[in-house]
Amino acid sequence: MLERTDGVVLERAGRKRGETRDRLLDLAERAVLEKGFAATSIDELIVAAGITKSGFFYHFRDKGELAKALLTRYLERDEVILDDLFGRAAELHEDPLHRFLIALKLFAEMLADLPGAHPGCLAASYCYQDTLFSQEIRDLNAAGVRAWRARFRGHLAEIAALHPPRIPVDLDVLADMAATLVEGGIMVSRVLRDGAILPKQILAYRDHIRLLFLREH
């Protein structure tokens, strides 16, 4: 046990590797989504994490390295979530169109079940402060959006091969429409403080896909 000048007693039972670092990332992610990267001070993070400034700079060379670690972790988790979502949808149906429609429904449900509204998207937050970041980080962000496009385009190509669309359609545009509605939906949800808007927009995208590809009546 160690007592700081302010009287706070710290436990110092040799912390596990990456434990404090992960706590810093968690705290930073919340703060950045709330008020942006520039307005998130190192000081507030170290107070919340119960460490000193030196401790912060032990884990991250500078604020830019924090930004990079934050985005990398965010994009990795994002991939895992979507893999899981489309994986589960694939177990439920054989046809690519119906798999896609199921995945969109599951996605909308997942977003609707969040307590309160969606906290926001790091990629969008970074996008609106992009001159603050290195080219490397901007490239990382672009790669993330392109991964979304590639994923959705893949599903859409399978669908279009089996179900000719009712009107001519550019599959890249249709793939980007997913990312666009998610990003825009998060923004509109946040501004209006209504968490229901985002899942409804996903379902509107689902309707568009149905109208384009589904042959019925």
Add this chain to the structure above:
Amino acid sequence: MLERTDGVVLERAGRKRGETRDRLLDLAERAVLEKGFAATSIDELIVAAGITKSGFFYHFRDKGELAKALLTRYLERDEVILDDLFGRAAELHEDPLHRFLIALKLFAEMLADLPGAHPGCLAASYCYQDTLFSQEIRDLNAAGVRAWRARFRGHLAEIAALHPPRIPVDLDVLADMAATLVEGGIMVSRVLRDGAILPKQILAYRDHIRLLFLREH
């Protein structure tokens, strides 16, 4: 002419009234869209405007008042642009559905004709830094998004009355879809540095409207 809080009307003297103030707003808008409000320093604005810090605080009580003036001006201009767009579309066709489709085409053309990509949306930028701003500013932002919803909902209600939709549809969701695709489209365009994405998303929205309401084939 300026009306003071006590009602006295002041006349312009020295430099033309609002000239420097407008220049500060122009510079601030560019900077905020590029790197966010928190990262935009008063210092860079006064250097670019060729005035001193005292000059800045003559025009704005603090940075918050700059933020408010910036957003107010932005939302006002936005209204004018959309009024003009839908006004021109109304001159070209009598049917509300075709007017709407024409307006969306004009909108997409306008966005495609911008040199480079769309510079960004202040409302979205503020949204991702919203704890920095006063409740008043957040309310202003929400009112702006609600104005978009009301405008589009009005057109859609007229359309739905004449052209029953092919599938059941929530007009509020369909109205929000416009704002959502614009905000998301700006974000994706920026991240991928491809100004063509935003207008294509508008046209995808147009396709969705056509599939929903247009009876042909």
Add this chain to the structure above:
DNA sequence: CCGAAACTGTACCCGTGGTACAGCGCCGGC
């Protein structure tokens, strides 16, 4: 020529990012 609008100049406070570097407790491995 007067008064007010639209500034300038100076001085000062605090918070934040960032640098530099010495030291110290704890744990695993030899």
Add this chain to the structure above:
DNA sequence: GCCGGCGCTGTACCACGGGTACAGTTTCGG
């Protein structure tokens, strides 16, 4: 059982930016 390195702490210091305070100056219209 001791030793090295990991994961920090402590201290000191710098520049910049937001913000406050307030007196003084220029310019222009009436």
